[in-house]
Amino acid sequence: MRKFPYIEIDLKTDILAFAAFVMALGGVLVQGYHFVRGAQVTLFPPEQVIMIFYQYHPKDEKRYLRLGARVAYTNDGETGHNAVVEKETISFELDGVRYEQQWQSVHKFTGTEASVKTEYISEAKPEPIQAGNAISREIYFAPHSIRCTQKQPDCNVEKNYLTGIDFLNGIAGLEQLKITISSKLFDVKKPIRVSCLIDVDTALIGKLAAFGSAAPSCWPESS
Structure with a gap:
């Protein structure tokens, strides 16, 4: 754990949160791809x-x-x-x-x-x-x-x-x-x-x- 004035950051918790964010973003992108793909x-x-x-x-x-x-x-x-x-x-x-x-x-x-x-x-x-x-x-x-028109005299x-x-x-x-x-x-x-x-x-x-x-x-x- 790093300590800064008035702030404490737990690196392990921070990494897990970031990983969850990436997974959620990936899910949204996949859903968007399939939506556009039709x-x-x-x-x-x-x-x-x-x-x-x-x-x-x-x-x-x-x-x-x-x-x-x-x-x-x-x-x-x-x-x-x-x-x-x-x-x-x-x-x-x-x-x-x-x-x-x-x-x-x-x-x-x-x-x-x-x-x-x-x-x-x-x-x-x-x-x-x-x-x-x-x-x-x-x-x-x-x-x-x-369909044949008058402009197509050879049309059959x-x-x-x-x-x-x-x-x-x-x-x-x-x-x-x-x-x-x-x-x-x-x-x-x-x-x-x-x-x-x-x-x-x-x-x-x-x-x-x-x-x-x-x-x-x-x-x-x-x-």
Whole structure:
């Protein structure tokens, strides 16, 4: 113990008090970090992509490509930092043209790889991802019209509607087809995206040509 005029300081007590202050300050900083950090959502790439040549109307003999995939998330944010999936899309490119489909419904895909069957579960709608939890659903996507203005004379409103024949012709010369799933989270400006690669071979093309459906594996880009 040091003694000064009129003052006595116990060094041991002083050190313990300082240590307690540092620990309390550290706790406040950690809490502040997690508060600012918010929801931490991870979107996983699908292991498989469903391809179906879909006939929209009995009087229209054309069949158009629709895609399906399991879309899964985790939210590693702290308690209270939830997220909401606002919209999901799936896209790919052929000959430099990007084709996009939007979420349509939640389905259950069954059957064999060469004969895929679909079972409607519910419409696709915004869904919360609670902090510390995960969600997973099989989403059936569909092409949608795009907006064209008078300033875009070459714009094709139905650009995303790709017939099965055109799709087969487009992938015939490819070794791989890159599939990208994009998810827009509510109140988050930048969508999160994940991609995977489908190996294009004669087996895949043959199944699509013969049965109008296939369920090829989709491999992570890093594999």
